[in-house]
Amino acid sequence: MSHLPNLITDLALILGAAGITTLLFRRLKQPVVLGYIIAGLLVGPNFSLFPTVTDVEGIRTWAEIGVIFLLFALGLEFSFKKLAKIGGTAGITGTIEILAMLSIGFGMGQLMRWSFMDSLFLGGIIAISSTTIIFRAFDELGVKTKQFTGLVMGILIVEDLVAVLLMVLLSTMAVSKEFAGGEMLMAIGKLLFFLSLWFLAGIFILPTFLKRASKLLSSETLLVAAIALCLGMVVFADKVGFSAALGAFVMGSILAETVYAEKIEHLLEPVKNLFGAIFFVSVGMLINPILLWENAGPVLLLSLTVILGKLIFVSTGALVAGRPLKQAVQAGTSMTQIGEFSFIIATLGVTLNVTSSFLYPIAVGVSVLTTFTTPYMIRLADPLISWLEKVLPARWQQKLQEYSAGTQVLKGESDWRIVVKLLMQMVLINVVVIIAILLASKYLLYPFMHTMIDTQLVASLVTIAITLMAMMPFVWALMAKKIQHSAYRQLWLDSKYNHGPLVAVEVFRNALAVAFVAVLLAQHFSTPVAVGVTIAVIGVVMIVFRQRLQRFYQRIEQRFLNNLHEKEKAAKQAPKLLTPWDAHLSKIRICATSPFIGKTLEELALREQYGVNIAFIERGNKLLYAPSRFEKLFPYDEIGVIGNDHQLQKFTVLVEEQNEEAPVADLLAQQISLEKIVVDEHNGLRGKSIRDSGIREMTNGLVVGIERDGERMLNPSSATTFEWNDVIWLVGDRNKIAQLSQV
Known part of the structure; x- marks a missing residue:
């Protein structure tokens, strides 16, 4: 009889333990995530009463796959368009809360004399609330139909995106072992560039691919294709220096814009649940009860900090964003916990070997305590509001009401603001594409041509020709694409004040386009030659091929816009919305x-x-x-x-x-x-x-x-x-x- 691999035995053990504990936790009406963590503690190496997992490294590999699928599923529920449209209220509230909790977490770590990296990871751990636990609490308490839940959902979208960015930045700092402002800015710039590029390329390619393959896409092939795309982006993200989780999240957010998003999400659900269960069990396996007991004081202190900090700063952020006092307090009491992303961030510190052994069990202990208190905190909202209405001076309450009403009054955007926003969108999109083409030319195309063609000059000329053909539609758009909006025309008609700034903007656009062509030529020729050839090339192309470039770019733009809005056009137009006031x-x-x-x-x-x-x-x-x-x-x-x-x-x-x-x-x-x-x-x-x-x-x-x-x-x-x-x-x-x- 063949020997059964330890990994299979371990999977049977952890899934069996997970099944039993989750049944018990459902009976007790507690989140199943906590059941998984308890199951991991019971079968982990730090608890000897029950059979113990033997192939810990194999389970950790499966747990990493679990993180990938959790982030992929999160991306499918996410949308860059949704982020752009959630409005200032959720954005302002989420920003205030996250910055405050990051600062408090880091400060408390330093006060407890923890290391710099421990304090930094602690800030990230306590900054992000638990989407899963909040959804479940809303459902059990029957408050989903209340207006404040819309604000909470918006804040959670902001938090999810910030959590992904935090993982990237914390990984960068963990590798460099120090906080270097210049390196951090470079990392952020690199991240934003690749996020933009992946989104643009993904929206341009994937919906078209799925549409043309629609007749071949059964449930099985769609699931396999989606997972293949996810893992492919994971590998690519790793190759360019980002985390696997970021790649999974990005691919999910791209697929979220397609008409297959809901079907993929449905098909992925059992896969995500399986690997997610393994991940949360692995979280419990890393808990050391002795360390947890020794650090009971910090666990209680940090739990109190999370509850009070999130209550205060979510409520304050909502008030600053213009929400009434009642909604602000309701949102604040709903988000007083940490959860799945905190585990992922804590696991990241362990994986990179940059955090102390005590930080992980402390994070889990804080999560468990704050999860148990979440339903009680949500119920506390109404008594807390009544108490505040009694103790706050009537003049303060009147000022808050006036401020809330004032923020909801329609403010017409000025023509300049509209034009600047449209110009920034157009310039940034084309700049990202041009830079991507230049990088591909330098690091992929030219080395390939150099191996295929012995003469260096010929290889350079062929590379330049191919790169220019790819660049020129976007160079044309950067130089000559008109802003089709009445605001631009209105500004131009007001010649007394606006001609000068508008002409300056056009000059800047043209100079930027010429600079990119010059950068391409300077990679292969001396600077004087590159400048002269650039002027000649731009002049010839813009005169001879202007109409063709315009038509070609318009086709590219139309295809991108069609793909971007394909889901909206296909979706049933359901009039769901949130309305003003209460x-x-x-x-x-x-x-x-x-x-x-x-x-x-x-x-x-x-x-x-x-x-x-x-x-x-x-x-x-x-x-x-x-x-x-x-x-x-x-x-x-x-x-x-x-x-x-x-x-x-x-x-x-x-x-x-x-x-x-x-x-x-x-x-x-x-x-x-x-x-x-x-x-x-x-x-x-x-x-x-x-x-x-x-x-x-x-x-x-x-x-x-x-x-x-x-x-x-x-x-x-x-x-x-x-x-x-x-x-x-x-x-x-x-x-x-x-x-x-x-x-």
Whole structure:
């Protein structure tokens, strides 16, 4: 009989232990992640009561694969477009919280006389909250439909991205063994460059590849292809000096923009769960109970620091970003724990052999304690808010309300701000592509040509010709692509003040393009020759091939944009959104026994009786935006209802079946959204009632709120008349509302 490898025996042991402990933890209604960690402790080398894993190195390899799949799955739920659209609130809150916790963690490590690297890793460990634990707590406590959860989801997106960046930066510092500002800036610049390049190349290539191979992609082949792409990016990221986790995350975020994202995520779920379980079990195997007991004081101190620090700084960040006191405190109490990313960062320190042996069990101990306290902290929000309302001076509370209201008033972007933003996007995209082509030419193309062609001059000329052919469409865009926006035209017409700066911008663009061509030629010729040839080449190409370059670049750009928005076009246009103030939108299913069935909206008078408004009705494959008062409700209709927490809770009792409110991470790329406009001389709404203005027909939407002189009207009557500087909140077609704003 053949000998059974130790790795198989060990896998049977750890998965068996994991299965038993997770069943127990589910029975106790505790996160299964904690069950995995306990299972790892029981079968690990530091606990002798049960059978022990023998091939520790083999398990660690599997655990590394688990990290890869965890980050790949996280990337599939992530989107660079979502990050760009989460809005300033989550971005500001997340930035304030992360910077504060990083600083506190490092400072506490130094106060406890830990080493520089231990203190640095401690800051990273306590800075990131647990997405898994928060999701589970929200679900168990039934608070997913409350408005503050949208803010929490947005902050978690920011934290996830920062955690990936932290892993890269901590790895860089661990290798260099010191904090060098110049090297750190170079590492950050290199990281941003490759992130941009991978995203651009991935969006340009992968959706097209998947579309053309769609007839061949069964569930099996799609899963294999997705894992192959993930591991391929992992290898590539490692080759250019980044972590495997970053490569997995990037490939997941690229695939997240394709129409296959949800299917890949579904197919990957069991694979991620398997390897993720092995990873968390390996986390428990590294716990030394003796070290944990010896460091009980730091564990308790750091747990208290995490709870109070995150409560204070998340709440403060939300207040600074303009959220009301209630939502800020609710968000703060929800994020008072650390979790899976803390384990990954702690494991990174152990793997790189740069942290002390006591740091890892301390991190796990803090995570366990803060995880157990999370549900209680979420429940603490309401009593804490009531206490704050009693102790805070009325003048302070009034100032906070005014500040929160002021941040929600629409601020029209200046023409210069719009133009600068568009110019930066265009310049950065083309610069990244040109630099990538230059690097490929120098390190790949020229060495290859030099081995194929004996004459150095001929090899150089062939390399230059091929590189120029690849570069020139992007050089043309950098030099001559026009900004197609009314703001640019408006600035140009105002010749008195804007001609000079606009001309300077155009000169800078052209100089930058010429410089890149000169850099290419300078790699093969002397500087004077390179300058002369550059001028000649630019002149000839821009005169002779200008039209061809323009058409070719437009095809490239159109393909990229089509791929980027392919998922949005294919997705069902679901009107899910978050609305202003304390009101928000919840999607509710009408049950078969509801008293609303068969009645028109006019007969139900929901606005008058419950203070809510219906933004849409989804009936099978039919979607009715801003339904008329004559529309009836039928069994199993899904309706989008706008109201505050109290109104929605009172209303949903009558319909019984309620779906989860869509989290922020799923709301950011929809055509139907919440927008706000100001009544001014451009849109001609002043003096007209909501009914007579035709705003419903123009925007395919619904007026859900009006701000006027610091007062707010939620779900206003259709007879309400618009006045100067009213801020109108509309649920409708984003593009049509934008057109109305620009009339």
